Amino acid sequence: MSAGGGALPLQAVPEAEALRAQVSGSSFYAAMRLMPRREREAMFAIYAFCRQVDDIADDGTRPRALRARELDRWRADLAALYAGAPAGRAAFLTPAVRDFGLRQADFLAVIDGMAMDVEADLRAPDEATLDLYCDRVASAVGRLSTRVFGMEEAPGLALARDLGRALQLTNILRDLDEDAAIGRLYLPAELLRQAGIESDDPATVLADARVEAACRVLAGRAEAYFAAADRLLRGRPRGRLLAPRLMQAVYSALLRDMRAAGWAPPRRRVRIGKPRLLALVARCWLMR
Incomplete structure (x- = not known):
């Protein structure tokens, strides 16, 4: 260029x-x-x-x-x-x-x-559509970012794939009600059906206590992606990796908090407070 x-x-x-x-x-x-x-x-x-x-x-x-x-x-x-x-x-x-x-x-x-x-508006997309969406809006950003981090091609692509999807699935689970307010529902149709929910109407789905089961399966997938990203980072690939380590630490903590709180209605939005954020920054800095 x-x-x-x-x-x-x-x-x-x-x-x-x-x-x-x-x-x-x-x-x-x-x-x-x-x-x-x-x-x-x-x-x-x-x-x-x-x-x-x-x-x-x-x-x-x-x-x-x-x-x-x-x-x-x-x-x-x-x-x-x-x-x-x-x-x-x-x-x-x-x-x-x-x-x-x-x-x-x-x-x-x-x-x-x-x-x-x-x-x-995406409403209960199938699994393949959700994965394509996550790749585009999150892992593609990761592919751009890992080049800035100075990573080599193969580990950079792997980190972008795994951490990008982990972050996006965590965002989806955190923002259920905010997304529903604008007519969107990113929980995949297959998981909703497994939980016994046939509707794709955001308000109807999120008012159903059975949504908890679908969310926990999706949270498990996010955790698996976080674990894969963690294994890669622990291998100390070349690059300036403090930023992805911090994003992983913060968002995996957010996911753990959401698991503890649950997703059955009524939900509360889980946040990482500033003191805890600073503690995570310090820990990641010491582990770099």
């Missing part, structure tokens, strides 16, 4: 400061602050891209066709960026793409994941 195209600094993105404020105090921001500046800025650029396309997907105030066109504009801007032409809104990604060899296919996969939410 040419480094041309009139690259803009991330600070020129109108939402940049709001994004920084939004993630301050989060595990993501804590992980980024521990990274060298060049890698930190690249990661924030990736996050800013993901946040902007996700906001398009979640903007229920606009027609689906309009949101689909907005995602197509991002595809066109990325094509221009990788062709060395003026890249519009994607120009702020130029330094990260140039410095770390980020792949266009991974950015496009993220957009394709957002397009799944734009085409229709």
